[in-house]
Amino acid sequence: MTPKKHNQRLLGKTAIVTGIGAGIGQGIALMFAREGANVFGCDINTKAAEATLAIAKSEGLSMASLHPSDLTKEKEVEKLVELAIEKFGRIDILVNAAAFCAFEWIEDLDYETTWKRSIAGELDIVFLTCQKAWKYLKINGGSIINFASANARQALKGSPALVHCATKGGVLSMSIQMAMEGGPHKIRVNTISPGLVHTAATDHLASDPEKREFLNDKHMLGRIGKPEDIAYAALFLASDESSWVTGADFPIDGGASKW
């Protein structure tokens, strides 16, 4: 869906958005660029990143990307941040949407592979980008948007989300600490906890008609989310309209966490 009207709410700002190749990262990258931001993205998946860049190009938006880029590698994160500075000269917004996580029950998780890979793919990845971008965000102040989840606080029946609970609990509490450390520098740090959003990561659930109906029913509004549902909330958090908002978590979830 292309939003109908753009008010240039992010004009003059530069945003790093990770994981622009799919889902929530793609939705946010495109919305931010449509709202006037210069977007510097990245993805581990070259083809997916290029598809997003092609949409941006067709609309005449300001977007560049580093791909393939594996953000679990410290040097690649440094490269991402330095290239964004080289291209656009500043960083005002950082959105950490790139993620990988294995969903397995406790007895099936392999410590050396699936556990460690998921911790790196959902927790290390957020720490590294925030740490490397911090010195640039300090210059003018800025907004960091991280993704937590209902799983940061609760178990969802039938979901083998053990390592996801660990990473998202970590992202949530780490973001509050970062908000405290960032306050004096006017760096705001907030999290969004989405309900189930139809993305590459959830397509196996959302595309199955039986599961889809069950999942729709889990949301007060009777449907699972779209990436734009999340992007509109991220837009507020990235813009100056949220200049007194930090250390907060926003459940953007069609009411799923409240019933």
Ligand SMILES: NC(=O)c1ccc[n+]([C@@H]2O[C@H](COP(=O)([O-])OP(=O)(O)OC[C@H]3O[C@@H](n4cnc5c(N)ncnc54)[C@H](O)[C@@H]3O)[C@@H](O)[C@H]2O)c1
């Ligand atoms: N989709 C949901 O229902 C949902 C619900 C709650 C929270 N979230 C969170 O929102 C965020 C975005 O989720 P999504 O569903 O859009 O994910 P997605 O899997 O659809 O997209 C993630 C993107 O990140 C990229 N990526 C993965 N590992 C990477 C790495 N090491 N380096 C660079 N790029 C990498 C992938 O290639 C992909 O393009 C995640 O943190 C996720 O946990 C999503």
